Amino acid sequence: MPPVLRYSVNGLREDAPARRRAAANGGRKEERKVDTNGTMGVKAPIGSDTGRDRDWFTSLYHDSYRMLLAYARRRVDEQTADEVVADTFLVAWRRRDEVPEGFERAWLFGVARNTILTANRTARRRHALNGKLHGAARTGPWTDDRYETSDRADALLPALQALREEDREILMLVAWEGLSHAEIGEAMGISANAVAIRVHRARKRLADRMDSTIVHCGA
Numbered sequence: 001m002p003p004v005l006r007y008s009v010n011g012l013r014e015d016a017p018a019r020r021r022a023a024a025n026g027g028r029k030e031e032r033k034v035d036t037n038g039t040m041g042v043k044a045p046i047g048s049d050t051g052r053d054r055d056w057f058t059s060l061y062h063d064s065y066r067m068l069l070a071y072a073r074r075r076v077d078e079q080t081a082d083e084v085v086a087d088t089f090l091v092a093w094r095r096r097d098e099v100p101e102g103f104e105r106a107w108l109f110g111v112a113r114n115t116i117l118t119a120n121r122t123a124r125r126r127h128a129l130n131g132k133l134h135g136a137a138r139t140g141p142w143t144d145d146r147y148e149t150s151d152r153a154d155a156l157l158p159a160l161q162a163l164r165e166e167d168r169e170i171l172m173l174v175a176w177e178g179l180s181h182a183e184i185g186e187a188m189g190i191s192a193n194a195v196a197i198r199v200h201r202a203r204k205r206l207a208d209r210m211d212s213t214i215v216h217c218g219a
Contacts, residue, residue: 052096060099061089064108071109071177075116084119088112106179106186113169113187159209167202174199 068088072081088111092099099107160168170188173179179187181195188195 052099057093057096060092060104060108064105065089067105067177068108068112072112072116074172074176076119080119084112084115087115100186103183103186106183109173109177109179109183110187110189156210159206159212162209163202163206166198167205170195170198171202171206 065085069081069085072084075081076084088108091111092108160171163171170184173184173187181192181199184195185192190198
């Protein structure tokens with residue numbers, strides 16, 4: 001079970017981001033709340049889907065929390081990952097009428113991904129990505145037979161780190177997050193066919209870099 005739900009509709013809290021705001025306010029804690037009529041005290045727009053109530057949100061949270069947290073922790077440090085997940089669920093509540101039915105998981109991944117990218121651009125101190133990639137490369141369920149030999153396993157990490165960020169990201173979404181091409185397309189705002197092409201090209205570039213690493217080490 002995930003931690004005690006921090007997102008009750010009658011008092012939606014996001015504890016992790018509050019730590020940052022508390023520090024900026026001289027240590028004074030701040031709590032943001034959302035009522036059943038909207039977010040941050042703003043009423044929901046006319047015509048909003050009233051079917052997406054506290055039960056819908058609670059179910060979404062319990063179904064997605066651990067998966068989303070694991071995704072974030074593979075890319076940023078633990079505290080930042082907590083903040084990313086908190087922000088993602090806050091956005092999910094505020095924009096609940098926009099979450100596409102059947103693609104809720106992909107939509108959450110998209111929000112989390114954009115939150116992480118923004119944090120990396122603005123903070124200039126998020127060096128945890130390569131560290132998380134390092135850990136994931138050693139423990140992730142990479143099942144392709146090409147990587148089962150010792151030499152290729154040793155070559156995987158440096159080859160993965162040498163890829164462009166967009167190649168690493170799409171390979172991680174496939175291999176470690178287990179998303180389908182359709183779900184990745186929803187998260188990244190591209191078609192499933194475009195995802196398939198990118199995955200194919202990224203895998204080829206990874207294999208080429210691994211071959212180059214093995215040849216270089218054996219020279």
